[in-house]
Amino acid sequence: MKSKIWLSSPHMGNMEQVFVKEAFDTNWIAPLGPHVNGFEADLQGFTGAGHAAALSSGTAALHLALIMLGVKAGDEVICQSFTFSASANPIVYQGAMPVFVDSEKETWNMCPVALEEAIRDRMDKGKKPAAIIAVHLYGMPAKMDEIGAVAKKYDIPVIEDAAEALGSHIKGKMCGTFGKLNILSFNGNKIITTSGGGALVSEDGELIAKARFLATQARDNAPHYQHSHIGYNYRMSNVVAAIGRGQMVVLNDRVAARRANYDRYVRLFGEINAKGYHIELLPEPEGFFSNRWLTTVTIDPEKNMGIIREDVRLALEAENIESRPLWKPMHLQPVFADAPFYGDGTSERLFDQGLCLPSGSNLVEDDWQRIEAELLQLFV
Numbered sequence: 001m002k003s004k005i006w007l008s009s010p011h012m013g014n015m016e017q018v019f020v021k022e023a024f025d026t027n028w029i030a031p032l033g034p035h036v037n038g039f040e041a042d043l044q045g046f047t048g049a050g051h052a053a054a055l056s057s058g059t060a061a062l063h064l065a066l067i068m069l070g071v072k073a074g075d076e077v078i079c080q081s082f083t084f085s086a087s088a089n090p091i092v093y094q095g096a097m098p099v100f101v102d103s104e105k106e107t108w109n110m111c112p113v114a115l116e117e118a119i120r121d122r123m124d125k126g127k128k129p130a131a132i133i134a135v136h137l138y139g140m141p142a143k144m145d146e147i148g149a150v151a152k153k154y155d156i157p158v159i160e161d162a163a164e165a166l167g168s169h170i171k172g173k174m175c176g177t178f179g180k181l182n183i184l185s186f187n188g189n190k191i192i193t194t195s196g197g198g199a200l201v202s203e204d205g206e207l208i209a210k211a212r213f214l215a216t217q218a219r220d221n222a223p224h225y226q227h228s229h230i231g232y233n234y235r236m237s238n239v240v241a242a243i244g245r246g247q248m249v250v251l252n253d254r255v256a257a258r259r260a261n262y263d264r265y266v267r268l269f270g271e272i273n274a275k276g277y278h279i280e281l282l283p284e285p286e287g288f289f290s291n292r293w294l295t296t297v298t299i300d301p302e303k304n305m306g307i308i309r310e311d312v313r314l315a316l317e318a319e320n321i322e323s324r325p326l327w328k329p330m331h332l333q334p335v336f337a338d339a340p341f342y343g344d345g346t347s348e349r350l351f352d353q354g355l356c357l358p359s360g361s362n363l364v365e366d367d368w369q370r371i372e373a374e375l376l377q378l379f380v
């Protein structure tokens with residue numbers, strides 16, 4: 001059996017183990033310490049965000065964001081439907097109800113028109129949404145100017161789920177700095193990883209200070225253990241943060257490598273499309289910069305001689321090459337069957353026709369030759 005080519009696997013640099021050893025040498029083996037502070041400073045420096053709190057996961061960061069915006073049982077929260085379930089689950093942790101909004105075709109992220117339609121209809125039905133969760137899927141920034149304008153018009157706070165978009169930006173303004181509270185993830189397959197981890201990012205220092213307080217069991221300032229709030233155990237460990245500091249050293253290289261992957265797929269599918277196929281990639285709109293976390297294609301069988309997405313996925317799998325359908329929209333998930341949805345079928349079509357291709361920053365020439373040979377053979 002040939003070695004497995006992963007969709008996106010961890011890619012360590014030279015400094016991660018140095019920082020981890022330092023944590024051991026100084027016995028900072030705790031959910032606080034100099035690497036946690038250092039990693040937060042690195043994230044602020046990289047994104048230009050005013051404040052960052054390193055947490056145990058992106059999901060925990062989203063949960064805290066909702067708590068701090070006062071989202072409570074019975075509220076409604078608008079969420080992009082085309083995303084990973086972790087974008088929506090924390091809404092339900094709070095006893096609130098997700099209201100799902102479809103994507104537009106240029107970035108595959110939240111459609112500002114459908115967003116406004118959803119807000120108006122929810123208000124007509126008697127409830128103003130408490131927050132909006134916009135996602136930058138696969139690294140492509142959402143249309144934050146338009147989404148922000150709608151949010152401002154109705155005075156609803158925006159949470160940016162930038163879990164997949166560290167290093168992406170719109171005209172130089174980094175993803176993670178558009179919303180009132182924004183989240184990052186460092187899970188195992190993200191563009192950089194700490195094995196598991198996340199962060200909450202904001203311009204509002206008071207909110208971030210409060211997030212740190214809630215994330216460390218909400219202990220009041222007293223010699224004994226005194227509590228006037230319900231707390232959480234959501235802080236990042238100093239050992240995990242050590243990995244993060246090492247990964248920050250190579251983040252720009254990782255973005256460059258992933259973008260080079262995209263360019264190589266553009267050339268490959270250019271060659272394939274010249275044979276009469278019509279496989280589509282997702283170009284960047286003017287002013288948009290994607291970290292190209294994953295390269296994705298859509299395969300419309302009507303334009304590709306009947307070849308469907310699954311044909312491609314299974315052919316790659318037979319060669320031990322991992323690929324994956326695009327996210328199944330949340331409004332089609334059994335667990336969210338009762339949630340309202342506003343849209344025109346865009347995300348459903350993307351799910352039907354879309355595929356994520358191997359996109360690791362650690363792909364080697366030998367991997368590429370296997371991927372290219374298999375795809376060129378499938379699209380004869």
Ligand SMILES: *Cc1c(COP(=O)(O)O)cnc(C)c1O
Nearest residue numbers: 057058059084086087163185187
């Ligand atoms: C990975 C991911 C999350 C969750 O982050 P974790 O750190 O795994 O909890 C949330 N939203 C999106 C879009 C993600 O891709």
